[in-house]
Amino acid sequence: MxxxxxxxxxxxxxxxxxxxxxxxxxxxxxxxxxxxxxxxxxxxxxxxxxxxxxxxxxKRGRPDIVHQALLLIQGSILAYNKLVKTYIHTTNNLVIYVDPETRVPRNYNNFIGLMSQLFREGKVPPMGKPLFSIVGGINHAFNAELPDRKILLDDVRGREIPMSVFIDYVLSLKKPLVMIGAFPRGSFEESTYSLADDVFRISRYVMDTATILCRLLSALEMRLGLLA
Structure with a gap:
């Protein structure tokens, strides 16, 4: 990978x-x-x-889920080693690109203020290299990244596979794109399912966004030898 x-x-x-x-x-x-x-x-x-x-x-009005997810991803050892790139697809089908070097504000109110500025200006900061920028619809991420496979992690329709097998699969790809829901409850829209090449679940239990990310990031970091 x-x-x-x-x-x-x-x-x-x-x-x-x-x-x-x-x-x-x-x-x-x-x-x-x-x-x-x-x-x-x-x-x-x-x-x-x-x-x-x-x-x-x-499914709406939970920006704290996005905040927690970004703290985990952008603060991960994968991010430190420039091995992960992040996009946010919103409920209104906008896509936000997160610069790999972005360090997300740990204070929630500061994060919300930053997001308000993002939707007002289209990028933050408005001048210079943006940390966050609105780049278009969901297909923008696919066209910009050209991933090998688009993988959806879903507790509803996903085919259950062991985490170790899933990690092997991800690592076998040059540039996998993993879609993880960042909403509190409910299922994905049919339009999202239609975008996925694979739909998996990595646990028999329903897990929230932060838990899925913790397991995924840690497993990849361990397999890549980034964790002692």
Whole structure:
């Protein structure tokens, strides 16, 4: 394996949907944060009441999942050795490229502020080399990276294989692209399933995004001899 590409699929990261912009909950939060409501990041912890009638609400408003995932990936030994590249695919089918050298803010509020700026400006920082940049739809990542295989890790439809076998498979490829869901519950959209060459599950248990990443990154680092 020359490089692993991780795509956080259908991530619960988005700005306030148009239908909620005039909701009192959103207006009050925007005033408190001194932010244009249009560029607030939807967050169930703060916007739960406003989200009650939102379509697919169970999958939305969890930017903390993306934050945790990025801390794990960008802080990994794989990242330190320039062996991993990261994309975020949002629930609205935008794709965000994460520069391999990006160190994600550990403070959640700082991260949310950075994401607000990203959706407002298209990249952050607006000048100079961007740490995060919005680059288009999901096919952009595939066309930019040209992976050997697009692998979806899914607890619903995935074929269960042992982790050791999965790691062997990933390492046998020059540039595998692994898609991992970054939403709290529910299943992938049919459009996401249609993009995958392989659909696997690596445990008989349902695991959250952070747990899957911990297991995957650690297993690869150990197999590559990066961990003592």
């Amino acid at each position: 020359k490089e692993l590409v991780i795509l956080l699929a259908e991530s619960a990261l988005e700005t306030i949907p148009r239908e909620l912009l005039n909701d009192p909950v959103i207006i009050n939060d925007a005033r408190k944060r001194r932010e244009n409501p249009r560029y607030l990041i939807l967050d169930r912890a703060r916007h739960h009441r406003a989200m009650l009638g939102l379509p697919r609400a169970e």
